[in-house]
Amino acid sequence: MRRARAYEVAVVVLVAAAVLAVWLLTRGASQALAELDPDPVPVAAPVTSADLDFAADGTLTATLGPGPDVLASALAGTVTSVSAAPGSELAAGAPVYAVDGVPVVGYAGETVLYRALRIGDEGDDVRVAQGLLASLTGRETGQDGRFGASTAAAVRAYERSLGVAEPTGELRPEWFTRLPVVPFVVDAVAVQPGQPAPAAGEPVATAAATATAYEVDSGASGPPGDYVFVTPTGEVPVIRAEDGSWSVADDAAALRLVLASPATGGAVTVSGRVRLTTAEPGQSVPGAAVVTDASGATCVVDATAEAAVPVVVVGAGVDGTARIRPTLDADATVLVNPSVVVGDVTCPSG
Structure with missing residues (x-):
């Protein structure tokens, strides 16, 4: 009986000693780890200038x-060539087709060349004709919507290029056809060389x-x-x-x-x-420097003062930087590891 009690006392003493030893060892290890774990090192980066294109x-x-049609002009005769082909693009200032060797040239815009034009005429159609003549002949026409001597000279030059022996200086609307859309990508063609020219207003080509x-x-x-x-x-x-x-x-x-x-x-x-199109001046900071707090506000932490400064992020660069509106000092630096250095950050309003 006495031996049993002595054994129990010995066990209790041993357990108590073990607990005390573990506590002392744990306390010492914690102190040692604390001494080994250094204070967080701030990592700072400069604020740089950047172009803000708000991409x-x-x-x-x-x-x-459905695609619209290019309509035939009033030129009568035989179709001698067709520039339009499925999949091609009709360009303003270029022939669409030709009748007896006379090209019918396409032009763009809402204004229609509907009448013969001569010296003294005025209007938007004159201005369109002047632009066409300038591109076709290389001559200065004024492009002021007034048919004067320079425009008449350009018409005569164009007539001579068509083979007219005695130019009149009068512009004929059947030399041209309006392209209803630009670009006019051809889906189907309604005329072929060797056929009679289509009557005025009939389809020549249909757009995609x-x-x-x-x-x-x-x-x-x-x-x-x-x-x-x-x-x-x-x-x-x-x-x-x-x-x-x-x-x-x-x-x-x-x-x-x-x-x-x-x-x-x-x-x-x-x-x-x-x-x-034209970028505005802004600033750039590392993406890791931008903090978004629980309210959704954004800020950076000034590396010198370790204080939060509100910023407005408007985009990101391909290098991982954040593009911000120019609100920081030009020589400022910001913490790249703000949460490690200062813990949870609440961004100020503004």
């Missing part, structure tokens, strides 16, 4: 409709599907103004309005882009990037 992903969607409406969508956060929608295959000027809405500024450029993409259900959507 962001975007899409350009076009609603498609054309855009009836455009929609631009982007999360770009830049100011109102001129932007460009960029893809690997082309660019389209677009405009951001005061209310944040977008519009296409160059229908011809947009049409070229969408016609090169497959259509689905009468519409084409092209993905790309939207950026400001």
Whole structure:
């Protein structure tokens, strides 16, 4: 009995000694680890200047409709050549077809050349004719909408290029045909060499599907103004309005882009990037330096004062930097590891 009690006392003493030893060892290890773990080292980076183009992903969607026709002029005779071919693009200032060797040249715009023009005539159709004559003959016509001596001289030069022995200086509208859309990508041709020339107003060529409406969508956060929608295959000027809405500024450029993409259900959507045409001055900081707190506010931590400074992030560079509005001092430095150095950061308002 006495031996059993002695054994129990010995066990209790041994357990107590073991617990004390473990506590002493643990306490010593903790102190040793604390001595081995140094204070966090701030990592700072300078604020640099950068161009802000407010680039962001975007899409350009076009609603498609049936292609319009290029209509025949009033030239009568035999078709001697046809420049239009399926898949080709009719260019303003270039022949569409020819009748008895006389080319019928395409022109763009809403104004129609509907009458013979001579000295003294005025109007938008005169201005269109002057532009055509300048490109076809290389002569200065004024392009002021007034048919004067210089325009008449350009007409005579064009007549001589057609083989007219006695030029009159009077422009004939049957020398030209209007392209209803630009670019005019040919889908089908209705005339062939050797056939009688089609009557005025009959189809010569039909365009591929054309855009009836455009929609631009982007999360770009830049100011109102001129932007460009960029893809690997082309660019389209677009405009951001005061209310944040977008519009296409160059229908011809947009049409070229969408016609090169497959259509689905009468519409084409092209993905790309939207950026400001003329970049604004801004600043750049490492992406890791930007803190977004629980409220969604963004800031950086000044490396000298270790104080949070609010910033507005407007984009990112391909090098991983964050592009911000120019709110920091030009010689400032920011912490790249703010959470390690100062812990949780709450961004100030403003």
